[in-house]
Amino acid sequence: MTHDRDHESHAAPDSHTAHGGHAGLGDHVAQFRKLFWVNLIIAIPVVVFSTMFAILLGYQVPDVPGARWIAPLLGTMMYIVGGRPFLTGALSEIRSRKPGMMLLIGLAITVAFIASWGASLGLLHHELEFWWELALLIVIMLLGHWVEMRSLAQTTSALDSLAALLPDEAEKVDGDSTVMVAPADLRVGDVVVVRPGGSVPADGRIVDGRADIDESMVTGESRPVARAVGDAVTAGTVATDSGLRVEVTATGDDTALAGIQRLVSDAQNSSSRAQRLADRAAGWLFWFALITAAATALAWSIAGSPDASVVRAITVLVIACPHALGLAIPLVVSIATERAARGGVLIKDRLALEGMRTVDAVLFDKTGTLTKGEPTVTAIQTVADADEDTVLALAAAAESDSEHPLARAIVRAAEERSLTVPQASGFSSSPAVGVSATVAGRQIQVGGPRLLEQVGAQEIGAAAAWRDDGAIILHLVRDDEVLGGLRLADEIRPESRDAVDALHMLGVEVVMITGDAHSVARAVGDELGIDRVFAGVRPEDKAATVAALQQEGKKAAMVGDGVNDAPALAQADVGIAIGAGTDVAMASAGVILASSDPRSVLSVIQLSQATYRKMKQNLWWGAGYNLVSVPLAAGVLAPLGFVLPMSVGAILMSLSTVVVALNAQLLRRLDLSPEASTRAVLG
Template structure:
């Protein structure tokens, strides 16, 4: 019998790709991110990678032909590391960042304390006995202990033929220090040539102190990058109550599997997605839907991880666990959006990648040129000019140009109830030409309130009926009941003791007082119990429904006694703010998870023509992408967890101060007052701040374009002028002062 051999094609593993995000440790500047990104991309089996210096993370798309451990080893070879195989890698990164920040803070403070006396001696008492030796003693720990990270990082880069800002700092401070040590011990070398043996210990120490301050401020800002993800994860409880063999048992959430019956008690967070099997309650789903009114849950309805149960208890069957829940998807989407590289970082990458090697090259060429073309004292001039180039080109002004403007801008914003988290929002804010507003809690107050209460009962009996209504609503677990009790409480309504109270699922409540039955609920409840609805109240209710208000009737066993309208009120300032945005030529859109009728009513009230109703969290983010694909710079304004993905996706993200912690953590701006009028002010602040940053960068570069050639001795052939490294150090300090001074002008902004 002949056997037929069939060849089955084996899938090429190199075509199966995995995309993951990993924390990166050890990066100290934007050039470091370039180095890490290039080494990862050069690893065989890696399709693509992007390293984000701002949030210290890297997303890597790699095939099964390479393991993440191999990529990690490649990263370690140039002095950095990826955090992998950790139960919570981002928490591990946060712990490392905190330790690094505390160590850096200590080193910076000590460097400043030692630099102060060095500077005083070097600038005012340079001829004091043993002054050079005192300065050398104080400068040594500043340069080589408190500033050791600059030398260590420069060495790691040099091993792989790379350079970054640390390289420039290490070269300038190291050469200035060694040059000063030589002049301290061998001053005669210069005296014999008719020159003074200057020392530059103060320049070396102050450079380390200044750069360390900048690093400290940067680390402080970066230390909060993972807090949003951490809080999102905190929405899921650590343990859950599961029914096993008819008994309740508390188990870790990780052990929950599909099909488990889970018990949820009052105040509990829903641990996973599922379907209610027993019991009735109301669940606050505002973090998912954005709507303020808790949703009634009974047998057959769905519940979602991260939402919060109210007063009732129920049981549900787990249907989606682990990474499949809606909450887990939101976390993943926020992580990916936050991990994308912002425009400002790309600019910094380019500057860092070019500036450092160019300056080093100029210093080397300067030394060679003087050695070749110099005549008398060629070595002396070569040393002085090359040190001057490195000192005057030290990136203090360049390093301070952006952060000082941002710091002042952030302070100015805080004075005006605008909290700004980073440079990206300031860079892009003034370019915004499309703004998306969430409805609930952003355009509206975010809290249901009674807008109208009309009585048709006999005025003599109204007082008693109010007491009955108040007493019934006090016992009701329905979220709208709180709005009713709130308005009656303000009227000092007294309560009475009810004979009986009964909740009618999905329709309302029934109660008995003094042998008489009373009902509170929707029109369906009235119809079910054959209660006559007063014609005037029915007409009024119809009008309220057109205004997107929820209508509740209060009745006895024969007829309706009152009609109540409940709504989420539009903020008093929303219409004015939207008009101001339109006047700026900005397109304004409203997105909401609410129904189309409500959305249309709110849009008309505030003067909006662009709106979308019944949108899910992922739909909001997709809409942001749609606008971005059209070339628009998009700002997203929201207040709920359901907005977090869209906030992370938007070019500029703004959270309302009374919203969820997650929204405020993801957003790059937070409006403390929840007043939409702050948005035009925030855009004005962005415009003024970015103008200041551009001015600072301009002057920092002009300073280098002029200062570096002069330091290299360009004027020497014409007028014999040679820039002393001491003057170069002073010029470097002056450039930093000018940048800071220009940034401080932001304090004088007057908002329109």
């Protein structure tokens, strides 16, 4: 079987973790959004009709029927409805014996709820009426969690994208005809027809035909690989130029594609669930508040003031409400995510963003990441009196009717040189030879070694050196006379050198991992000054290579763009997908680069460092308020005649929240362009 694109000879011979008790993705975004708006509306009358809030601000509670019960009843509704996610999370943290943010929030709103009812019913001191504090805490915490969930929500599924590689239907041979069946209905031994440009529906062995197979999504090989009768083909790969008949040797879970799916799933599920910085701070603050409250009650009781001991102890627990702490991380993440998106960096996983600052090894996939992922004419050598422009123009003329990637590369090279390409006629192609056409009454042929064998000619002098570099070599023959040779290779991106140099300046080891041949990988690695090169690596080995580096103690980031990179992206401490790549790679990564510029990795590092600084600063502001105000509220300075009034505590509480919010806004000043980030490192 042949097709006008047959070019056989063109191939070279050689979740976010559960935040306490809630899951945090998908429907949780809508859940927290709805809860926030509902509770915000309810909170307004709760605050307005709160007696203590009116005393603090010096106004009279509105005189309406039943005014004294408005705050208690609506506050109870907020506690049950708005507080439910936090109470559920608090119970989960108690069961796991890992107190954190949820337990601290749950404790604060529960203490405020019980104390407020006690004050409203006249059972406790009126200063313990905290309905306004309960309402504001719930609203602010719901806002913080909504912002956080939205920044972490994932919109694509890696496994769904992997499954999409398979065709919807397979053309199964049934006697002298064919029938369309679902790939899932195929059985071992069935024979299927794969049309030019079609995907292989199951792993199999070619029984008829030959074609260039695009295996880049599975092996990472940058150029189509020639496959003929007897050769194995993999589900999801594409016959680029000719039709094939394939006998099925594996289906379903036994296919290589299913194996990749399992690798992605396993790597994602086994990813470390690092304890969040805010949760650790909240855990410490929980014990700090609880111990301080107990000590306060004991100290005031011993001092002979049992009534004051209750007031002071409960005040301590409520003042420990983490208003600012609850916004410290989500607000920074939200602004950082938004700023990153404007800079061409999409953050899908907050843990990946936090972890990028400590990465000490970056693994780059070669094809489509460090290189452009498409063949390019990189050199021309002429024979006799021919010049480079003539050779290129004649080759482009002969290739102009072909859609093969190498043909397009030759035509594109002629266009870039603004050459006049003569008209060609009588175009034909052969998968065993190359292409042929008539130009100006003379036969022009372009092909590889078999073309030279056919015309009895020798290859050009530079061919051996080009072959050692892993390049694709084509010869131009006019009337059986060789006029020159073309060197085609996957062109290195001009930005790749700066990216590698800048990473070295930061003390980061640069590793290249590719499914390409050793000669190709070595040439690229040498040119870019890459520290370590792993070539001929299959998908399962890519994930294993990342794991091996991690076992060396490396904090590894993986940068890739293909399905073959998905397991490694999921295995890495930080997975970075090139946005021009596949949905699978993007779904498996924590960070997505909208452009294909490898220097954007520097942007991610810069953003990670800046974000971490803001997180620490905000945590100190948020927790610092508690570290100062809680002891004062406990009465540590009472012997000197000073006890922190609730009104002052409320002001400090609000001020710490404002400071946290303003500090997070400073992230918007970051210039995350690849040029700026690289310049900041290289100078």
